[in-house]
Amino acid sequence: MPKPAPVTVAEAKRQATVDHILALARRLVLHTGLDVTMDQLAAATGVSRRTLFRLFDTREKLVGAAFEAGMSGYVRQLPEYGRPFGDPGSWLRATCETAHHMNATIGPGFFELASRRDLPPDLAAAERLRRREFRGAMTAITRTLWQATGSAGDPPPALNTTVTAHLSPHFTAALMVDADRDWQTAAELAYGAIATVLATESGYILPDFDPRG
Numbered sequence: 001m002p003k004p005a006p007v008t009v010a011e012a013k014r015q016a017t018v019d020h021i022l023a024l025a026r027r028l029v030l031h032t033g034l035d036v037t038m039d040q041l042a043a044a045t046g047v048s049r050r051t052l053f054r055l056f057d058t059r060e061k062l063v064g065a066a067f068e069a070g071m072s073g074y075v076r077q078l079p080e081y082g083r084p085f086g087d088p089g090s091w092l093r094a095t096c097e098t099a100h101h102m103n104a105t106i107g108p109g110f111f112e113l114a115s116r117r118d119l120p121p122d123l124a125a126a127e128r129l130r131r132r133e134f135r136g137a138m139t140a141i142t143r144t145l146w147q148a149t150g151s152a153g154d155p156p157p158a159l160n161t162t163v164t165a166h167l168s169p170h171f172t173a174a175l176m177v178d179a180d181r182d183w184q185t186a187a188e189l190a191y192g193a194i195a196t197v198l199a200t201e202s203g204y205i206l207p208d209f210d211p212r213g
Helices: 009-032 038-045 049-056 059-077 088-103 108-115 121-148 157-166 169-178 183-202
Strands: none
Touching: 009 038, 009 049, 009 059, 009 108, 038 049, 038 059, 049 059, 059 088, 059 121, 088 121, 088 169, 088 183, 108 121, 108 169, 121 157, 121 183, 157 183, 169 183
């Protein structure tokens, strides 16, 4: 198999510029909403409108790319099973805490993207990709937990549903907005719910979990 061509300095600089733009654009959109203008995006990123259009063609492509990059970063930050987590319980707790800590930084732009039914095609595509990647990450967490506890076969749907629902940004938002609690409470409740279903479905009780509450 031929080796990939080396990245040139110019290509590396271009990618660094794009990554910088996407990170700052995502931050603006998350806290402002989907209807930000190209002028606002240019001001937030420190890049001219002309450059933004040259790199992304349209405002919608820029915003969509920002969300796609954010989802990829979200998945990469979730902890992998193994060292320093020597048991399924410590890994699951770290996963719940990491997910809800990240979820707590998500602003109204995310929930607008997740709920609007009139999204332009590029944003609709970004939202479909986000849901697919999030569900894929939750499926991977479920399978890892199931296998790490010595359970055979495929994990039951009830466990996957519980993991997906309790690590969702919507769960974090409900705790923080409607219940006036913090993300740490969301993480603790998520851990308890997942551990309960795991015990019910497999009989495995995580070391620091008391099923009696």
